[in-house]
Amino acid sequence: xxxxxxxxxxxxxxxxxxxxxxxxxxxxxxxxxxxxxxxxxxxxxxxxxxxxxxxxxxxxxxxxxxxxxxxxxxxxxxxxxxxxxxxxxxxxxxxxxxxxxxxxxxxxxxxxxxxxxxxxxxxxxxxxxxxxxxxxxxxxxxxxxxxxxxxxxxxxxxxxxxxxxxxxxxxxxxxxxxxxxxxxxxxxxxxxxxxxxxxxxxxxxxxxxxxxxxxxxxxxxxxxxxxxxxxxxxxxxx
Numbered sequence: 001x002x003x004x005x006x007x008x009x010x011x012x013x014x015x016x017x018x019x020x021x022x023x024x025x026x027x028x029x030x031x032x033x034x035x036x037x038x039x040x041x042x043x044x045x046x047x048x049x050x051x052x053x054x055x056x057x058x059x060x061x062x063x064x065x066x067x068x069x070x071x072x073x074x075x076x077x078x079x080x081x082x083x084x085x086x087x088x089x090x091x092x093x094x095x096x097x098x099x100x101x102x103x104x105x106x107x108x109x110x111x112x113x114x115x116x117x118x119x120x121x122x123x124x125x126x127x128x129x130x131x132x133x134x135x136x137x138x139x140x141x142x143x144x145x146x147x148x149x150x151x152x153x154x155x156x157x158x159x160x161x162x163x164x165x166x167x168x169x170x171x172x173x174x175x176x177x178x179x180x181x182x183x184x185x186x187x188x189x190x191x192x193x194x195x196x197x198x199x200x201x202x203x204x205x206x207x208x209x210x211x212x213x214x215x216x217x218x219x220x221x222x223x224x225x226x227x228x229x230x231x232x233x234x235x236x237x238x
Contacts, residue, residue, distance in 0.1 A: 012038055017046040020055050028056055036064045044073035051086050058089050066096025078105045087113065088120040095124025103128060107138050115147040122150055126157025136163040143169055148178035155181060159188030159228070164195040171199040174211035182210055186218040190228040197222065 016038070019031035032050075035043040044065060051061045065074060074094050077083045083090065091109055094102035102124065110121040122142055125135040139161070142154035155173055158166045170192075173185035189196030200222075203215035221228075 013040065013042040013046055020046070020050045032056060032060065032064060039067070039069040041073055044070040048073060048077045048083060048090070051089055052083050058086070062089050062093045062096065065093040068097060068099065071097050071099045071101060075101060075105060088117040091117065091120045091124045095127035098128055100128060103135060110138055110142060115150065118142070118145060118147065118150045119153050122153040122157050126160040130162045132161055133163065136161050136166055140166060140169050143173055148181055151176060152178065152180040152184045155184040155188045159191035162192065164192055167192050167195040167199045170196070171203060174203050174206065174214050175208045182214045186214040187228045190218050190222055
C-alpha cells in the first residue's frame with residue numbers, strides 16, 4: 001500500500017481504498033498512510049468515505065484529513081447529506097487544517113448542529129488562529145449554550161484565540177453550574193494575560209463560592225509559575 005503511494009502509480013487511490021476495509025488492521029493502517037502520501041482530492045474523498053463507514057478509528061482518519069490538501073473535500077463533504085453522521089469529525093479535521101475557509105461552515109454547524117457537533121465546532125474554531133474576531137464572536141454566543149460541554153469548549157477556545165475583549169464574558173462563566181465550565185473559564189482567563197488576571201482578581205470577592213474558589217485556585221497557579229494549558233495572549237498557538 002505504501003509502495004503504491006510512494007511510486008505515484010496510476011490508479012493509486014483506486015488500489016488503496018479497498019484496502020481500508022481489509023480484515024487485517026495493519027493493512028488498513030498502511031492504506032491510510034498511503035492515501036495520506038497521495039494527498040489528493042481523490043484521496044481525501046476516499047478517507048471521508050472510510051470515516052463514514054467506520055472502518056478505522058475516526059481520530060486516526062481525522063488526523064490525516066486535517067491538512068491543507070484535505071480542505072476542499074472537507075468543505076464539500078460538510079454539505080453532503082451522505083456524510084451527515086460524521087459532520088462533527090469533519091469539523092474537527094477542518095480545525096486541524098487551520099484554514100480560514102473553514103470558519104463559515106463551522107459557524108453554521110455551531111448554530112445548527114447537534115450537541116456533539118456544536119462541541120466539535122467550538123474546538124475547531126479555537127484552532128483556526130489567534131486574534132480571529134469573527135470566531136470569537138460566535139464562541140461568545142456559545143458560552144450560553146444549553147449543553148454544558150459546548151460552554152466548556154467555547155471557554156477553552158476563546159482562551160486559545162486570545163481575544164482580551166472576551167475576558168468579561170468568560171468571567172461570567174465562573175458561576176456556571178457545571179464544574180468543567182467553571183474550570184475552563186478560570187484557565188482561559190489566565191491564558192488571556194492581564195485582562196483575564198484582572199477578572200480573576202475581581203472574582204476573588206464574588207459572593208458565589210464556586211466562582212471565588214476557581215479564581216483563587218487559578219491565581220495560585222499563576223503565582224506559582226505554572227503555565228495554563230493554553231498559550232498566553234500574544235504567543236502563537238501551536
